[in-house]
Amino acid sequence: MIRTAMLQSLFDPSSLASSNLLGFALPAADSAADANYWFPAQASSFAADMDALWYFIYWVSVFFFIGIVAFMVLFVTRYRRTATRTQPERSASHNTALELTWSILPAFLLVAFFYWGWTSFLVIATPPRDAMEVQVGAYKWGWNFTYPSGHTDSELHVPTDREVKLIMSSADVLHSFWVPEFRTKFDVVPGRYTYLWFKPTRVGEYQLKCTEYCGTGHSAMRAKVVVHEAGGFEKWLEQAEGALLTMEPKALGELSYKKLGCAQCHSLDGTKLVGPSFKETASLWGNARGLADGSEVTVDENYLRESILEPMAKVVAGYQPQMPVIPGIREKQIAGLIEYIKSLSGPNQ
Numbered sequence: 001m002i003r004t005a006m007l008q009s010l011f012d013p014s015s016l017a018s019s020n021l022l023g024f025a026l027p028a029a030d031s032a033a034d035a036n037y038w039f040p041a042q043a044s045s046f047a048a049d050m051d052a053l054w055y056f057i058y059w060v061s062v063f064f065f066i067g068i069v070a071f072m073v074l075f076v077t078r079y080r081r082t083a084t085r086t087q088p089e090r091s092a093s094h095n096t097a098l099e100l101t102w103s104i105l106p107a108f109l110l111v112a113f114f115y116w117g118w119t120s121f122l123v124i125a126t127p128p129r130d131a132m133e134v135q136v137g138a139y140k141w142g143w144n145f146t147y148p149s150g151h152t153d154s155e156l157h158v159p160t161d162r163e164v165k166l167i168m169s170s171a172d173v174l175h176s177f178w179v180p181e182f183r184t185k186f187d188v189v190p191g192r193y194t195y196l197w198f199k200p201t202r203v204g205e206y207q208l209k210c211t212e213y214c215g216t217g218h219s220a221m222r223a224k225v226v227v228h229e230a231g232g233f234e235k236w237l238e239q240a241e242g243a244l245l246t247m248e249p250k251a252l253g254e255l256s257y258k259k260l261g262c263a264q265c266h267s268l269d270g271t272k273l274v275g276p277s278f279k280e281t282a283s284l285w286g287n288a289r290g291l292a293d294g295s296e297v298t299v300d301e302n303y304l305r306e307s308i309l310e311p312m313a314k315v316v317a318g319y320q321p322q323m324p325v326i327p328g329i330r331e332k333q334i335a336g337l338i339e340y341i342k343s344l345s346g347p348n349q
Helices: 002-011 012-018 047-078 095-122 234-245 249-259 280-285 301-309 331-345
Strands: 132-139 142-146 156-159 164-170 175-180 186-187 194-198 204-210 222-228 286-289 296-298
Touching: 012 132, 047 095, 132 156, 132 175, 142 156, 142 222, 156 234, 164 175, 164 186, 186 194, 222 234, 249 331, 280 331, 301 331
Parallel strands: 132 164, 156 222
Antiparallel strands: 132 142, 164 194, 175 186, 175 204, 204 222, 286 296
């Protein structure tokens, strides 16, 4: 757009670094959108516009800050009280031209800030109709991603140079989806769907973070975002789905434990986390386990399957009812998880 090109030409970080404005220079992104002192790498179609707007506001603020402070120091020095100057200088009580100047000129800048931010927001808030859709499930404290084919993973994989629309929901509390390199974020709200889209422009691995405090595991609520080269996403998806059909149940269960986010809440060594340890569950195989409502249940395949598909049906005593439903989990993955749990200290060990 014209306004972006004009303002970027004046406030582009690379031009600022080379011009040594005000006697110092800032490291800037090169043509490959490398990370710089202020920002991580530019890895989406939004990044350049967001960075340019930030630099525009930043340098306007620097200009006025230095100007105001300079005049303040000048006036304090020039009109300070001295032995020969004991009375205040006479000053005008009103100056129409000056007052109009310091009101109108900043108003033009505010309009520029608003217009640039507003038009950029409209782009970010309007997902393309033909974007690839990925279902995002957030929970304390992890992420699940379900692709159009039905495959579910704890990592977000997307193709480069293609619009991706995320349809996001939370199983418990308020979370927030943020990938710094994409320069876009949005809250994930319980009880409703929210939407976010982006177009990755740079192949690589990035870090997804939750930016809304959601409890004790908030700082660990991260996931890997992988941007594939042309054709790479389709190959990854084919291999990932093929693994469900060819892996042995125990090996698939171990992989699912890592990929579906089970490790966030269920330890393998007996440590009590948000949910009961899988080692403890395995040690009770064939025996009764106490539940939060005072009843008991026999630990077996049916109990584990129900606990995976309907986490709130039988809550273990001493734990809070907060396990979410895992979207898109398949029967083969459930069977694999059961075999993996049994192998920890069960009858098949």
